Amino acid sequence: MSEEILRQLHTAIAELSEENAKDAARRGVESGLDPLDLINNGIRSALDVLGDRFSAGDLFLPELVLAAKAADAAVEILEPELLKQDSSGEKLIKVLIATVQDDIHDIGKNIVTLLMKAAGFEVVDFGVNRSSEDILATAMQNGVAVIGLSALLTTTMPHMREFIELLQESGERDRFKVIVGGGPVTREFADEIGADGYGADATRAVEVTKQLMA
Template sequence: MIDKSIIEETAEVLIKVNKVRAIEIVKNFINEGGNPLDLMEEGFIPGINATGDLFGRGKLFLPELIQAADIMKEVTDIINEALAGGSDIKKERGTIVVATVQGDVHDIGKCIVVSLMKANGFTVHDLGRDVATDKIIESALAVNADIIGTCALLTTTMPRQKDLEDALKSEGLKDRIKTVVGGAPVTPRWASRIGADGYAKNAQDGIVKIKEFLGIE
């Protein structure tokens, strides 16, 4: 069992976005002979979940969430290094490829989604904006993605989400990779019409869908 005060402090450093202290906590814990995986599972993962929850309830600002995700990344890197060849803790939560579809240059919403995914401990490959369908599939295969998330802000670019579904179907990848679609004009009806596995009405909802697909509580 890890000391309760350490667990409390890990949550606090994430919520208060104190990166310096977070790194100190991890280094001290490892130096004192603790198992860093325990610190991750009992401290940082509940901490980042609490951070995401506070954001979802309107108690935290998006930049704080992004910085908390950045701290998680640093902490994870330090822990992975300490494990030296042991299990890679990042892989446990799933890999997601995210893109704004071809012809669409609006990606601020997608950036928010990416931040929230990172804050939730997923491995995220953000392909950026105006990304061609074949490039999305190529990247998803290269990183062995569990999920592809696409967004479109323009109604004129929404058909590219259907193109992706069609391409995944024709390449026999639908069973292997789940898809989630989002963006201001995108609706649940559109998602089901094109055959997407999920629809996310906002970033938080996207996380819920992804967790469902990956069987994460």
């Protein structure tokens, strides 16, 4: 049953059908499936396949846009379930999350935001395509402890390094913990640029933040 629903969700997104994606997400919720399982093995897996087809020239941007719409619609249905998960008293810790400059991918960032909220963190979602300067200014204004940066393009990953350099140059490096993630980002890259943490998925993003704040 759960395999069938996962497959239905994966297929709906792979076939760019928002309606079918919503139906499958609803079925998943009604059947009590783990919303994270639905995200990782239904939604993200389908987007990975579409991404590969896109880079192979077998699929084009308008199709990716439709896939993103279907994914967003399915995540919206899962949102209340994600927020129901245990929030183990992380309140008072503020986290800012943003996608770096020149990058508008936000499906993953939004899932990280949801899970952080579910874990009890107070999250400032600063959106996409944000310059390092604006991220720093907003983090200072909001008094956040942790800054999470997302990048989905190899060409925008350098903005993560640039952000950490900006923190150093402005004498604010010790004030914030910086965690990074997104499709092409690796632990090695995170270490190389001097980030405090890396998360391969939203669950890890929460775990790493908890560890850093412990």
